[in-house]
Amino acid sequence: MNQSWIKTLLHFAKSHRYQFISATLFSIISVCSGIIPFIAGVKIISGLLQKTLTAQTLTVWLLIKGIAYLLKTICYAISTVLSHQAAYNIIQDLRIAISQRLLKSALGVVNQFSSGTLKNAIMDRTESIEIPLAHFIPEFSANVLLVLIIPSYLLTIDYRLALAVLVSVPLAAIPLFLLMRNFGKKYDDYMAANRKVNNVMVSYVEGIEVIKTFNQSGKALSQFKKAVLSFKDYTLDWLNTAWKSQNLIFAILPTTLIGSLPVGLTLYLNKTISLNQLLLTLLLAIGLGEPLNKLSVFANDFKAMKQSITNTQYFLNLPILPFEEHEVAQPQDASIEIKAVDFGYLPETKVLRQINLIIPNHQFYAIVGPSGSGKSTLIQLISRFWDVTTGSIRLGGVDLKQLTQDQLNQMISYVTQDSFLFKGTIEDNIRMGNPGASDEEVIEAAKASNCLSFIQKMPQGIKTELAFGNNRLSGGQQQRLSIARAFLKQAPILILDEPTASMDPENELKIQMALANLAQNKTVLMVSHRLATIQHADKIIVLDNGCIAESGSHEELLKQSGTYEKLWKAYTQSENWHVSSRERTAY
Numbered sequence: 145m146n147q148s149w150i151k152t153l154l155h156f157a158k159s160h161r162y163q164f165i166s167a168t169l170f171s172i173i174s175v176c177s178g179i180i181p182f183i184a185g186v187k188i189i190s191g192l193l194q195k196t197l198t199a200q201t202l203t204v205w206l207l208i209k210g211i212a213y214l215l216k217t218i219c220y221a222i223s224t225v226l227s228h229q230a231a232y233n234i235i236q237d238l239r240i241a242i243s244q245r246l247l248k249s250a251l252g253v254v255n256q257f258s259s260g261t262l263k264n265a266i267m268d269r270t271e272s273i274e275i276p277l278a279h280f281i282p283e284f285s286a287n288v289l290l291v292l293i294i295p296s297y298l299l300t301i302d303y304r305l306a307l308a309v310l311v312s313v314p315l316a317a318i319p320l321f322l323l324m325r326n327f328g329k330k331y332d333d334y335m336a337a338n339r340k341v342n343n344v345m346v347s348y349v350e351g352i353e354v355i356k357t358f359n360q361s362g363k364a365l366s367q368f369k370k371a372v373l374s375f376k377d378y379t380l381d382w383l384n385t386a387w388k389s390q391n392l393i394f395a396i397l398p399t400t401l402i403g404s405l406p407v408g409l410t411l412y413l414n415k416t417i418s419l420n421q422l423l424l425t426l427l428l429a430i431g432l433g434e435p436l437n438k439l440s441v442f443a444n445d446f447k448a449m450k451q452s453i454t455n456t457q458y459f460l461n462l463p464i465l466p467f468e469e470h471e472v473a474q475p476q477d478a479s480i481e482i483k484a485v486d487f488g489y490l491p492e493t494k495v496l497r498q499i500n501l502i503i504p505n506h507q508f509y510a511i512v513g514p515s516g517s518g519k520s521t522l523i524q525l526i527s528r529f530w531d532v533t534t535g536s537i538r539l540g541g542v543d544l545k546q547l548t549q550d551q552l553n554q555m556i557s558y559v560t561q562d563s564f565l566f567k568g569t570i571e572d573n574i575r576m577g578n579p580g581a582s583d584e585e586v587i588e589a590a591k592a593s594n595c596l597s598f599i600q601k602m603p604q605g606i607k608t609e610l611a612f613g614n615n616r617l618s619g620g621q622q623q624r625l626s627i628a629r630a631f632l633k634q635a636p637i638l639i640l641d642e643p644t645a646s647m648d649p650e651n652e653l654k655i656q657m658a659l660a661n662l663a664q665n666k667t668v669l670m671v672s673h674r675l676a677t678i679q680h681a682d683k684i685i686v687l688d689n690g691c692i693a694e695s696g697s698h699e700e701l702l703k704q705s706g707t708y709e710k711l712w713k714a715y716t717q718s719e720n721w722h723v724s725s726r727e728r729t730a731y
């Protein structure tokens with residue numbers, strides 16, 4: 145979808161076009177009604193001057209004036225309501241489209257954005273088009289119409305009046321040009337500064353625990369303040385450069401009398417036009433001031449809308465993983481076959497090289513290796529967070545690229561150390577693993593994952609509401625809830641990425657028991673640096689620097705005296721140190 149921003153906007157506006165068309169019509173009626181009081185004014189003044197004005201005609205014209213004013217106000221209000229509704233509908237569609245694109249994109253791509261950047265893209269940038277969009281289409285059309293109608297009407301009296309009334313337009317073009325010259329770049333810089341504040345703010349809030357623990361509140365707050373201040377400085381700087389041109393435009397554009405007054409008077413004195421025509425010209429010229437000023441604001445709005453939609457397009461165009469739309473093949477079992485796989489996040493650096501590995505159905509394989517050796521990358525490739533650079537990965541004999549997204553989701557449960565709980569009840573959070581599960585199945589999953597005991601102690605049991613980021617559950621309890629979710633899903637392949645990392649021994653034991661339940665009759669692939677947890681794996685794969693360095697059972701690998709043996713020694717030493725330090729603190 146590499147299209148111009150206007151096309152993107154029209155694409156999203158299409159389904160709300162009737163609201164926009166109605167808003168435009170009401171706006172045109174409102175603007176046209178705005179001319180009527182001027183005509184009524186001319187009639188009253190010329191009647192007074194020519195002494196032909198009766199009380200009856202005065203009342204009629206005053207009434208017309210009042211009705212026109214009322215019509216103008218009511219139609220403007222209706223137009224505004226309709227256009228704001230349409231604009232919010234478009235924003236809602238844009239937000240949904242971005243979220244859907246993020247869902248279809250490789251998870252690895254999505255994970256590269258900070259939550260601040262994503263919030264900015266989904267909420268703030270789309271929000272910033274609301275005001276310009278709601279006012280632009282209906283009011284712009286109506287004001288353009290007025291700017292065309294008034295000079296066209298004056299053309300019918302005398303072409304010089306039509307030219308004279310527009311003399312302020314070329315004069316205002318100079319500051320308008322100055323204002324618009326660097327608008328695109330300035331707006332981009334403004335958005336970048338905005339993004340920076342957002343990111344700093346989100347990481348400040350998310351990291352508040354670390355900041356407090358390390359007594360860094362002063363330093364972190366000063367970084368936060370610095371970002372906010374630099375954003376303020378940037379905005380003020382932009383305002384400083386823009387206000388002179390902006391005010392010049394506002395001052396020059398409505399001065400429509402500059403040309404129309406001398407030209408009109410000269411033509412009247414030459415008897416080329418009548419007094420009525422002179423008065424009408426002058427009043428219409430005054431009436432033209434506001435629409436001209438509005439058009440200059442719309443030039444600003446137009447640019448702002450362009451920038452916002454162009455930025456939104458970046459997220460709408462994120463590369464997506466091409467999944468099969470319909471099922472073309474059925475995986476035969478839960479085996480995993482990795483064939484000659486190379487992968488690099490960047491084209492020039494390979495993180496994995498020539499990985500060949502077959503994990504038979506219902507076997508438990510573990511992946512170990514030094515930090516940075518590519519363990520997480522490998523299991524993420526199996527879950528298709530990314531696509532392999534070369535080679536292939538098959539599940540149950542079917543290439544990952546031949547599966548539909550649903551098929552892949554049903555095949556794999558993925559549990560990491562970062563268990564994520566959504567806002568909702570405990571039940572909602574577990575049921576996410578299988579929305580169609582019965583209440584009994586949810587309870588069963590909670591039981592099997594060692595959650596039931598702590599759930600029952602909560603105020604509303606399984607109906608207890610969890611708040612995002614602050615749910616009063618321990619890390620271990622959260623992790624067991626995410627295992628319960630995986631339980632309910634019952635996918636035949638279970639991928640575990642350091643599921644017990646940073647757990648205390650009691651929680652670790654409970655999680656291991658839950659995982660042992662979950663792993664029954666499944667193909668399990670587990671990354672862990674706690675080698676005791678994978679000691680009994682059917683096979684242990686040792687990754688080193690992106691390659692498979694060794695593979696075999698725990699005993700076989702120890703005999704080889706290679707990387708695994710070194711890792712094991714380091715692990716047992718650190719465990720002994722933990723035990724002895726625990727013993728020391730006990731005394």
Ligand code: ADP
Nearest residue numbers: 252489495513514515516517518519520521522
């Ligand atoms: P491990 O799980 O063994 O610690 P990883 O698979 O996380 O290793 O990382 C392997 C290599 O890939 C490391 O050099 C790491 O810096 C790099 N890497 C990991 N994730 C990304 C990413 N999203 N973008 C770029 N490089 C990455």
